[in-house]
Amino acid sequence: MDQPAIEPTKCTRCGKPADFVTYRNIIYQAYDQARNRKVVRNDRLPFCSEEHANHEQMSREG
Structure with missing residues (x-):
């Protein structure tokens, strides 16, 4: 059976x-x-590192 390949989760940032x-x-x-x-x-949201998560939070705070 043809099953779709599982792609790795991408970082939001x-x-x-x-x-x-x-x-x-x-x-x-x-x-x-x-x-x-x-x-x-x-x-x-998914992130590849804690640093990217912190940057996304700070950018949304303004």
């Missing part, structure tokens, strides 16, 4: 496939158009 993936909760503010106000969002 750099886009490169990683052998060891670290998942990190990224907290940021977004604008909810339905409620017409700012809301706090929380995404769980």
